[in-house]
Amino acid sequence: MKAKHQSMQAQRNRVYVLFLAGPVVLFLIAYVYSVGYTVNLSLHSWDGLSPVSKFVGFDNYISLFKSARFENTVINNLKWLVFYLLVPTTLGLSIALLLDGKLKGEGIFKTIIFLPYIITPVAVSAVWRWLYVPDGGLFNTLITLVGFEDLTQNWLGDRGVVNFSVMLAALWCATGFSFLVFYSGLKSIPQEYIEAARIDGASPVSIFWNIVLPQLWPSTILVVGLFGIDAMRIFDIVWSMSGGGPARASEVLATQLYDVGFSTFRMGMASAIGVCQLIMAAVLILPYIMYIARRVEDHGE
Amino acid sequence: MTMHRSVPLLRACRYVAAILISLIFFVPMLVAIVSAFKTPAELTDVLSLPAHLDTQNFTTGWQQVGRGVLNSLMITVPAVILSVFIGSVAAYPLSMMNAARSRFVYFFLLSGMFVPFQIVQIPVFYIMRAVGLYNTIPGLWVVHIAYGIPICTFFMRNFFATVPRSLYEAAQLDGCGPAGYFFKILLPASMTGIAALSIVQSRSVWNDLLFAMTLTNSGNTMPVTAALNGFVTAIQVQYGPLMASSIISVIPMLLVFLLFQKAFVRGLLGGSSK
């Protein structure tokens, strides 16, 4: 019996290794080799086209760390991270709470709120740029209409405002996802828990804090994780909406990388930006990944 | 769950709020739809309504992006199916093995999540050329599978962790091996999770521009995102056709969502909160 168990164990392990082999090899080639290549490139000066490149050591990094442009970009990326972790998450949760529970036309509401998530960023930014036109655009027209003319903004043209404007458009897109995750999370909370609490005389607020929110923890992990990663990689919406402008005020790491590499032909420097982006993401998201790995263990065997 | 008691007034308030929020979310889409029917002269005023429904933009748009939609379908459908499958294949052992052993591999695969794609462009090109998949649609499938591994593994690993252990034990008693269990029982039982992940993956593959630009070399392989981009960067911006073709390009994704949304909602978290 024991021998049989052991041989089964061995067979199981063989199958597991077989299953993992393909993905791991693919991962090694796609990620490890590529990142190594980029790290190497970041130590060179290369215009991207010449057959030759020159080794420059850490020069690219040194000039990056000295530049005010890079500093501003790092700060912008951090702003995006904070924004993504807080705003679309909370808004998605609120809308999910609002819609949960036998409203008629649920399907329509759900579709409308989710739809922006799947629209391509090029189209999103084209529409939102219209909404943001200072004179005649929807936002300023509405603000003027309700009598707060002083509050009209130069949405994409003011260096102090532009980041928030792009974020608002991103919020429109991202909320659909968090909403749907929370909505399905709410659906799967066992009804008995809430009934029981209600019979015990708990208030809706306390039910929310003590029962609903803990039950939504898996949803929160999913949303926060994916948004955190999106925030560190953010590119499309910024690039197509503001191009990082005006005067580079809304640049993020990925758009700066692109601009440096392909508009001003400094591939080594662009690679250095990429490596910094990678390290930053690793430092900021690593704790989260570790948490996930551990949490999964708790649930596992 | 239903937290709200059925107080009619509260219910009415919720309706009002829901309608209001949906309206706000709908406004940008409405602007796009209305604009798609406008002539260039009417487009100069964002908030105006078109005098009559001009379908010219849709004709122009379709000419420009029709082929792209087809290309995108050829890229997206197999890429999504394969990447979800490979993610499941990786996730299965990780969900079954004991923690100490799987932790390292799992952690390692997840670390791919924070690699910005812009930096892998050149190496990816080299690799794909070396294996002869440069400028082929299957080449794009491979790339999307490879770069989808972290997210797909993460997602499916979480899903599998919540499939009741008893299922596996029952299968074992029936003489089902570990591989047989995966294909015959676990995968079919995880369809909701697979559907949910498919929507997330479809969206990122469908919207990809970077890999498409790196790895394709002709209009025959250009996806719809690239075709759309062509409208904006031309010196004569054509917003009408852009809006019309954006709408065209969203329709396949919308269909996918409507088709799978029940499963999506059920599967997003897997059984994890059962």
Place this chain on the structure above:
Amino acid sequence: MLRRTFLASSLVALGLSVGALTPPVIAQEKPQIWSYWTSGAEADALSALMNTAKADNKEADLVHRPISGSAAEMRQALQVAFLGGNPPAVFQSGMALELKSFVDSGRLASIDDVWAEIKGAENFAPGITKTVMVDGKVYGIPLNVHIINNVFYNKKIFAKLGLTPPKTWEEFKAVAKTLKDNGIQPLANASGPAWTLYNTFPAILSVLGDEGFYKLASGDMAFNGPEMHKAMQLFTDTYVANYMKNWSGYTWSTAADQFVKGNVAMYQMGDWLSSYLKDAGMKPGEDYDFFPAPSGKNQVVVQLDVLAFTSTGDDAAQKAGKAFLKVSGSPDGQLAFNLKKGSIAPNKTASADKYDAYGKQAFENLKTATADNEVIPNLKKLLPVQLGAEFGNQIVAYSQNPTPEALDEMLNLLEDMHKDMIDQNAFVKW
């Protein structure tokens, strides 16, 4: 149900993928031309040129690969191709320094022979030749000219207020003042690192003169010297002081919408604006017209696209590429392209008959300027790319906050970069 849907979609996918395996392979056999003229009038223009080329010479048969995006995306695609993909025989390049960057990396071949055959030296203005010449050799064909120093104005508003197009900066300021007094914003502008910079060229030309302009471009003049200070001050007093409210929040086309609505009366922009205004229902010569920005002489500042020739192709590609370039430089090829695109043929032997009202006028201006040797290339494209980009971004920031301190700061910063660029030998030599 769900499983069946999946099964069905897998089958569809399989069918599609079998189809997907074949077409790209065929497309590689013919030599290619790459461009980012991918939609609308631009795409039409290119196919008109390709048809003319094919009709003229069977060898000049290239396959078009559209690159989605613009110069940066083209660069990205070429970079990959030169690493070992399939580089095109001919591709759309920017002028001057952008072209030089390709030459420097050893990826282009000189086309002096084609240039001689099409009598380039005679048929193109010296200012235009400068945009395709590096170290005395020609590397590309100038395909289309866009004039970027014309100021478009709303004719009806001017008529109502009894204004005439200004010829000097003083007149310009007076016109702007009248407009302002009557509640109309004088001058439109848009965000982005190009437009504001283009708006400085008339002021730079009028203070530095053509010679000084070229000196600045070739790195032989300081950015923070008295001349540039004066030029930027002139730009500030004439243009910046009269920009419409919140200009930095507009794209060039949404700013054009303000012009169409009559909210703003003037707009210095490339002549693609004319096509936009026409599409928006304004009539050229009736509702709008243009005057050259008052830079002193009748300089015409041009922006152009160049067809560049790669050195990497095999014999067949080289032959086809050169045959194609020959047609592209000829009057026929140039007209076929430019009539569709709404730009002007740089080859001065191309006839003017078929242009529209705006095109005829622009063509005349170009001809006069060619005769006077006053065709001036876009400064941004003459400067080393990094410096041009920095200038573009700095000028946007400065124009939003035009204080004397900000001006000093900007010019000093540019001068630092100018010195760096000299050390790197990055400036153009003609």
